[in-house]
Amino acid sequence: MKIIIVGGGKVGYTLAQHLVTEDHDIVLIDDDTDVLNHADETLDIMCIKGNGASVEILKEAGVDETDLLIAVTNGDELNMICCVIGKKLGAKHTVARIRNTDYSNEYKMLKQELELDMVINPEMESANEITRMLQFTSAANVETFANNMLEMVEFRVLESDTILNIKLMDLTKQLPSKVLFCGVKRDKEITIPKGNFSFKENDLVYVIGEKKDISHFFSFLGRSSQKAKNVIIIGGSRIAIYLSWMLEDIGMHVKIIELSKERCLLLSEILNDTLIICGDGTDQEVLDNENIQTADAIVTLTDMDEENLISSLYAHQCGVPKVILKINRHNYIPIIKKLGLDSIISPKFSTSNNILRYVRALVNSQGIAVEKLYKILDDEAEVAEFTAKNSPDLLNIKLKDLNLKSDVLIAALVRNKKIIIPYGDDFIKEGDKVIVVTKTGFITDLNEILEI
Amino acid sequence: MNFNVLLKTTGTVLFWESILMLPSLIIAIYDNSYDINGFLISIIVSGAIGLILKNIKSDVNDMRKREGYATVAICWLVMSIMGALPFYISGSIPSYIDALFETISGFTTTGASILQNIESMPRALLFWRSFTHWIGGMGVLVFTLALIPSIGGRTVFLMRAESSGPAPGKLVPKLSESSKILYIIYAVMTAIIVILLIIAGMPVFDSFIHAFGTAGTGGFSNKALSIGYYNNPYVDWIITIGMFLFGINFTLFFSILRRDWKNILKNEEFRLYCFYSFLGIMLIFLNVLPKFQFNYAEAIRHSAFTVSSLVSTTGYATTDFNLWPMFSKSILMTLMLFGSCAGSTAGGMKSIRVLILFKSILYEIKRTIHPSSVQTIKINNKSINDDTLKSILIFFTSYVMIIIIAIILVSLDNFDFMTTFSSVLAMVSNIGPGFSLVGPMGNFANFSNFSKIVLSACMILGRLELIPILILLSPANWKKH
Known part of the structure; x- marks a missing residue:
């Protein structure tokens, strides 16, 4: 994809750094020569000095053939103008960072009127993230999937936890609610836990499930206060x-x-x-x-x-x-x-992470079947969202009978806006949204999760 | 200094050099000439060393500025040393120093020769000799950058060190794409010249040789009389225009592809290049008119050819311009110093530097008259920052100093001043012929080995625009801490 990034600050640079490794053509616009020199010498991108809201500069950057324009300068208004002009000149998608509290209630209107495809407010995102963390005080981090219906919670296993040293297949039977363990980081090693895995103290664990089920799970763990007051x-x-x-x-x-x-x-x-x-x-x-x-x-x-x-x-x-x-x-x-x-x-x-997610989703929606893609466990595992169709080898077959690849986990299904945390006896129906965790690398099609 | 990344890149370059020798080997086999062994051995040696070095493990992120510059300098040296092997092994150039001089002259697109009897050389060696022009013109590292998939951002230093001009830039965001585009433009333009020369009546083999010489702005010919041998006005005009075009910044050709005409006509460097080229042609035309017995067509043809040949630092000749009046020679010498545009295959100081130096003189004068005036030097409506300006002044100073040092060293051979001075100037600017003994009909065979080494060094210094070699030679670069 061709991507123009306006603003080479921390966010702009990080974005460029990640996107260029994912094989996109990046043009960076900034008016600070030092910033551009640094970017030009360390990244394989094109740098243009100037004002990103100027038509001439945007044309020089080839905005008419651009798939995505990302405006992350320090000025909210500049970002908006960049995106508006960019869109008028032919950029297919635009993302603007708007952080001023004065605009915070106006996103819907801004998105509509300025034809922005995404508005990102780092402070609000962070506040959101903190709020989620405060709702699960025992979790280190919380991420949401499937239109916020599903939560993935990261927590560290403590000495006092009830899940220590029990094999996962036995543990699953004891659990009060349906949750699924989808990743564990022990020392520096990442695993997707299987039936005979057992937790040890200090493991960093990712667990996925509906919000209330996760609450139940934490009280089962023996961690009392859920919500901070x-x-x-x-x-x-x-x-x-x-x-x-x-x-x-x-x-x-x-x-x-x-x-x-x-x-x-x-x-x-x-x-x-x-x-x-x-x-x-x-x-x-x-x-x-x-x-x-x-x-x-x-x-x-x-x-x-x-x-x-x-x-x-x-x-x-x-x-x-x-x-x-x-x-x-x-x-x-x-x-x-x-x-x-x-x-x-x-x-x-988190701003650059959010934009990266958006870009990946955009790339995915262009060619392949992945609808959403998230990186977890320090970028070493991926969570991808697919819609199940045309997969005769997968549909209507009990999950325990599927011959999945070893590092793949079907973490959740969304059927008729309801979450199903799948166990062995569940099966995928046509039209289901399937959330898959994998550490084998990028999966482009749902059929690829099967061992051939 | 990180050696692994340096050696690895050098290996890649050597490996590709051995592949680039294959066409010459095929010609040698086809002609069944005595130089087959020369090519075979050279290909095996440089291919083997290349493969070994290529597989060294290294992290591209270790390629910082100094590694990038030093790598380019080392690559050019090693490549020349290997490239000289076919001449030496086949025995057609018995002295290795001569063979090295000839090869460096080829890669740096200088076109100065020590061969006294060109026509007796086997075709394969002549082809290799001219092919080095074509490879060296756009740059070997740029070539490898186009072939290997993008390996990280820092390789941009390789391109910067090898391409000409104060600030070589990319055409498109990806470096490897950018190099690919450059080479495609280069190859297509070369092919057009080959075809036109064949249509104009030049033999096919000669057309390739002269197209390589024109495209790389080198100047090697397979005839002792150079282009003058054909005495064909069509050939002369094709090559005149060809040499002029290859002296233009390749980004402008890319603008043509993007139909961005405004960019070209408003480009100040291009305008200056056109201006001094045409002014040179007119002045020399008027000056040599009596010599051609007022035959206007002849006079304009030869003066245009010679100016185009020297300003683009090619060095082809249709006539012995050494016999022209002193005024013409002075103009030619000035043009030799200026050279053509940055980002082209030509040598010299580059017109953009001339332009910036000239503007900074005006700027200094204005500042003396209005001491508190504030101005910025602008090129193409973009301001030139102090760092660039400083680097250009330093470049110019080092350029002059190197010319002076080389003149002193070469004068040990005790030739006349014109020979000594013009040979050094012709080497540093990568032109080829100079005046007097090293004029278009003379050659460099009579210089001592020492002078040949000095002149070879001048060629590489000139081609890489000094800095990479100076970095390579500075001891601080090699210290571990």
């Missing part, structure tokens, strides 16, 4: 605003600790039920005064990675059950994970 947010950034809105909606108590008086005033104007505290979130006394020990969760969202880390570590020490921190610099993440903090949010990274 008292949440402390440190740093009154844009994510904090979105997050407070969302958390207020689902009835959580939110406190924001923010250093700047002006910002506090602004927050108090926007937010209704949230308690706003003016103080330094890295100051332990301030935190103690706010009874950090009794909080169910703490989310650190200041602009400084280091401050977030310090506050989080303190909260972790005080025994706060759930600590989520925002990190901008991607290279910090492995170090922080070593310190025992698993729940990390990186807005720029």
Whole structure:
């Protein structure tokens, strides 16, 4: 595909880096020479210096033959204009990053009127992600599939968990609800667990199922509090605003600790039920005064990675059950994970991830049968969504009788808008949406999951 | 410095060189001439070394700027050393230094020869000699980049180091696609010249030889009298226009394919190139008119041919321009220094650099008159940043310094000033013939071995535009830490 990326910042660069390895033709537009030089020297892409909203520059980039225009500059308005002009000049699809809170309720209209194919708001996405995490405090990360009907939850196995050292086939019988284990990361090795697999302490496990079933599963694990009730947010950034809105909606108590008086005033104007505290979130006394020990969760969202880390570590020490921190610099993440903090949010990274998903889906919808594609387990396994048709070898045959490839798992079926977590006696019907987990690499057709 | 990636790339280049020798081997077998062994051994040796080095494990991400530049320099040296083998092994050039000079002259598209009796050479060697022009013109690494699938972004340094001009750019986002397009344009244009020459009445084999020489702007001929041998106005005009076209930036041909005419006509470098070429033709035409007894057709034909030949740094001749008046020779010498456009197969300083230098002189004058004025130097309506400007000034300075050093070294041979000066200039600019003893009817056989090595070095320095070789020679580059 031919893709134009406007804006070579962290998001633009990461996007270019990933897309070029997936064999797309990338043109990067930016007006900073240093940014372009760096990109030109490290990536096999074409760089054009200039304003991405200018017709001349877009034409030079070959916008009329472009499949996708992605605008990720710092300015929301610039991104919108880029996309509008790009579309008028012949770009087939457009994606704009729009992050200002003022526009947050207007996406539908913006998408329609500006003919945007996708609007991405990193802060809102991050807030969404945090909200999901707070709903499953025992999970490190939560992802949704099949129009949010299905959730995939990542959690670390603890010593106290009831699933330790039981073979998976026996465990399945004991489970209170229908969930499926679709991936395990032990040390650095990724496996798709089969019947005689058993969990060990410290495994990173992915489990898929409907929301309520996953809740049941976690109470079965012996992890008590599911939902956080008292949440402390440190740093009154844009994510904090979105997050407070969302958390207020689902009835959580939110406190924001923010250093700047002006910002506090602004927050108090926007937010209704949230308690706003003016103080330094890295100051332990301030935190103690706010009874950090009794909080169910703490989310650190200041602009400084280091401050977030310090506050989080303190909260972790005080025994706060759930600590989520925002990190901008991607290279910090492995170090922080070593310190025992698993729940990390990186807005720029999730932005580029989201756009990448969109691009992959776009590629897939152009030629092959995959409808959606997600990467999990540090990009080493894939979750792909297919619609079952024309597969006589697969349809109406009990799953246990299918000769599947060893690293393939049928994780879920969606039939008539209902989720089926398939066990051996279930079978695929024509028209079902089939969600497949695989680590064998890219599958382009549902028939490929069978061993030939 | 990461050696693995350097050796691996060199291996790839050697491997391809052995494949590129195959057509010559086929000709040798067809003619059953004495040089079959020469080609056979060279192909086996360079193919074997190539295959061994090619399989070295390395990470392309180790290819940083300095590795890229050093790799290109090393590749050119090794490639020339291997390319000289057929001449040496077959015995048709008994001295290895002569054979190396001839090969380097071929790859760098200089076209200077030490052969005194060209017509007696077997056809296969003549074909190889001219084919090196064609390969070297667009670049061997660009060729391999077109063939191997994209192996990561950093290979862009290979292209930058090998292509001419201050800022070689890509035509399309993917480097390998870009190289492919360049080579396709190059091959198609070469084929057109071959066909036109055959139609004009040149023998088929000669047409190939001269098309390679024209396309690579090299200048090797299989006749001692060069193009003058045919004394055919059609041939002269085809080659005149051909040489001129191959001196144009290839991105402009790509613009033609995209029907982007505006881009071409507004391109300042192209306009300057046309301007000084036509001005040169007119001045020389007027100056040599008396010599041709006021035969206008003859005078314009020879002056156009000679200007096109020297400005595109090809070096073909239809007449002995060494006998022309001094004014004509001075004009020719200036054009030799300027050369043609960046991104072409030609040598010289490149008209874009001339343009930027000229504009920066104007800029400096204006700044002296209006000390607080703020201006930027613009080419094609894009501003030239200080880094580019600085690199061009440094390029020009090093260019002049290298010419001076080479003149001093070559003057040990004690030839007259015109011979010494024009031979060095002709080598650094990759032209071929100079004036006086090294004029179009002379050759380089009389130089000492030492001078031949100095001149060979000048050719490679000129072809790779100095920097890669200077990087290769700087000790800091080789230190581990």
